[in-house]
Amino acid sequence: MIYVWLTILIFLNACWLMLVLFTLPGNWLMVVSTCLFAWWKWDNGRPFNEWLLIGIAVLALIGEIIEFFAGAGGAKKAGAGWLGALAAIGGAVFGALVGTFIIPVPIVGTMLGACFGAGVATWTVERVTGKEHNASVRSGVGAGTGVLVGTLSKFCIGCLIWLLITIAAFWP
Numbered sequence: 001m002i003y004v005w006l007t008i009l010i011f012l013n014a015c016w017l018m019l020v021l022f023t024l025p026g027n028w029l030m031v032v033s034t035c036l037f038a039w040w041k042w043d044n045g046r047p048f049n050e051w052l053l054i055g056i057a058v059l060a061l062i063g064e065i066i067e068f069f070a071g072a073g074g075a076k077k078a079g080a081g082w083l084g085a086l087a088a089i090g091g092a093v094f095g096a097l098v099g100t101f102i103i104p105v106p107i108v109g110t111m112l113g114a115c116f117g118a119g120v121a122t123w124t125v126e127r128v129t130g131k132e133h134n135a136s137v138r139s140g141v142g143a144g145t146g147v148l149v150g151t152l153s154k155f156c157i158g159c160l161i162w163l164l165i166t167i168a169a170f171w172p
Contacts, residue, residue: 006169020155021107023096027060027158056161063157067150071118074146080139084122088143091121119144
């Protein structure tokens with residue numbers, strides 16, 4: 001019966017993983033689901049040890065840090081000031097929310113909204129602070145690209161988390 005429950009956990013974690021593409025905390029949901037399962041079945045063979053649980057939590061934290069700062073890093077690398085980089089973070093969050101509802105295509109609307117939101121917010125702040133148009137556009141494009149790279153990096157880390165959980169679940 002344990003393998004039935006483990007299979008359900010693996011499918012549930014695959015669903016959580018897809019949430020990362022909507023800029024939602026899917027990696028953390030995988031960690032929480034796996035920790036709850038480990039706690040529930042702690043006396044029945046322990047398919048997940050403490051080191052695995054700590055490792056996937058650390059990976060989820062690394063993914064969050066990368067995603068959170070990628071837009072700001074992209075903006076800074078493209079020449080934005082610290083206000084423009086900060087605007088990239090807020091713009092990505094706002095843009096993801098708006099994009100999800102305005103562009104009703106799953107994943108595409110959220111990703112486009114986050115990238116566009118970060119770019120427009122950075123461009124606006126850079127223009128307001130006195131930078132010329134071309135430099136501001138370059139900073140905005142850098143912010144949007146950074147958000148895309150950050151989200152895809154977090155998704156790749158989520159794939160690694162999912163793979164580690166799956167291997168640990170069925171490894172003898």
